[in-house]
Amino acid sequence: MLSILKGPKFEQILQKARENWVEFTPVKEEVVTAGIDSSFNNTKFQGIELWATTAVSIKADGEVLVDLHESGLGSDTDLSRIASKMEIDACEKTVDQVDLVLMDGSLHSQFMTRQSTLDAQVVRTMRKKNNVIFIAKTSNTKKQFEKLGSLAGDIFYYNHVTNGSGFSKLFVEKKYGSDKVISSTFVRLSDSTPIIKLEFLGEQHDEAEIKSIMNKLYKTSIGGYPYALKLAHNNCKISDKELGKMVSLLGLSNEIGSREVLG
């Protein structure tokens, strides 16, 4: 399979990735971090849709800082927009309470997708304390090596050139406007763990800051991934079972016309 990716430029790309990679072993730094994540789910019955969204902000020690819920009946509701909005709201409420706020996902997708109406709020919130970073476990961006004719995402090449802890040189993206500049770096917090992508707002970031952020993340990470984000994900999940409970609480499962009457 790899041979498909190993085009003529493969070695060249790897060489470039090696040059971009900065080896660094983080040291644990005591810091208060919070992870933020959101989720949504919906169920349909008798032509109506019951939906629910949640967003949670939780510290690595399990303390829930913000817990937001919304639900409703209707069809064609833009749930991802509602969830994103709740995430930003949770972030807004969190920035003053902790040293570092970790948002699950990508700033790129915030600025790129239909959530762009939230941009102003995102920028305002991130600027308030300059302590918000976006963290993505997966990344499909093909920015850094596209001039070399890369086939795979950037993360693929960094994964190939190194196994140890470190980070890639900052890559600055200005295409969303001067107030929405994104600086990103690929980071590996400890040996042989998956690479994660960190995104900051603005271009005033340097390697010293990345190292400092890595030190802060390293303290409460498991397997190279910040535990606060894992907690946030686990705490905000809305399973089908939970949605089923909501349906039964609202008394919707025994609507007249349900098939149960057929015995």
Added chain:
Amino acid sequence: MSLGFVVGESKPTFVTAITQRALSVGEYIKIGTDEGEILGLVEKSSVSSAAFADVKNFDEASESTEIAEINKRDKTFTAHIGILGFLENLRKGQSIIPAIPPIPGTEITQPSKQDLEEIFSPKNDGWVKIGNLLRNKTIDAKVNLDKIVSRHLGILAMTGMGKSNLVSLVTKQISKLKGTVIIFDYHNDYTTLNIPRINVIDAKINPRLLDADQLSEVLEIRDGANVQQRVLRMAFTKHVKESKEFWSKLENEIDFIVNSEDKKLKEIRTSAYRVQDIIEEAQRRFEDILDPDMGDPISFIKEGRTNILNISELSEKQANVAVAFYLQQLLKDRKDASIARHGKSKRERNYKFNSPIFVIIEEAHVFIPKDHDTSAKYWAAKIAREGRKFGLGLGVVSQRPRSVDLNVLSQMGSFAIMKIIQEDDQRQIASATESTSRELIAQLTSLNVGDAVLVGQWTNLPSLVHVEEVKEKIMGADQSAVNAWANAEKMKEVAVESTQGLVQKDLLLD
């Protein structure tokens, strides 16, 4: 103090709770419901950690330790609780299960010392202390002696886990009440039991009192030797039984067969010769065991005492015959006493024991085996079925429950079950004790020496107990081979020194 809350689906007999600390298996808890307070027993306990939920390697595990430490919500303590009944009823010895399951969200709390004492340490007559609750050590665990005499007792455990200690303890407590206990001591474990009112008897067999088949077993005539057994049956006449010179008379009868010119008797002459040899040999080999002049063996048992019947000198078959004989006689005696007491007999007094007796059979898998019939098994089963009516209690003790006859085992109204690892044994226990939950049976592998699960009628509730050690029990502990060898070596040196002192020096070799 709140321990946790009922969660998930609850049933009248079983609930699951999320607790603020890990509860021990065997711990008692209280559930407050609208119907009243319920007592529950923790049958299964588990702890999970979110930080360690999907750890894939050592490094992740190491990183997770710190996370788990700082996250106060990291641990989930789950307890599976068997409902034992309303506390109010349990105080009176009744187990009433609620009709409505506790509602999820109901708080569970720690029962008070008084709550538990009223159930596990009743102050009524007949209740005696045998240890402490394993998970609530300040609470005395008492058992009802009446119930073990009337409804029998099974003591089951692997070897070395405290069976004979518990037997000694029960015996000691009955002895304090001047009760009569008889222990068939197969391994000479109890002859040195240092308690007052003990009566050690070397079990002997009076051949006169046996039937021909039993005598054949005692003389160790082979099972398949049908002709030899027939010869013995022919020779073992009523006349021989009543004769002053038992052995001579029996030999004469065999001689008669040997020397007979009768055609049919001639055919079995060879076997008769063999029987002659066997009888001769038995008189020599079993001189201390077979005693035709001993009178009634039952007369050696003293009422109001602890009687240790030492059957360790007997072969397995002989022991079986002896145990069967004693059981048969004891049951007969208790029946006679019972009939006389109810004024149903116009005959003069023909019984020995005025009060109930508790008989303990050690190594029950030998005497009450599952896979074949023995006379001891027959009488043990009879006592298990009928004994309660006549005040004859049976205690069966075994390290191999799987080999004990289930019909007898399931007649035991109470059980003390100690550490058992073999699954076959556990299955047999589960079959014999319907009141023991699977979770409690599963705990048997993790019990330590002296710990026991008590179930049945001798306790108000199933309980995990640590049985107190009987200081008066000298034998039965594991022997230290190392110490014994060291002492033997020392004694050898002492012996050499002392004998060398007696030899003239000039006779000693260099």
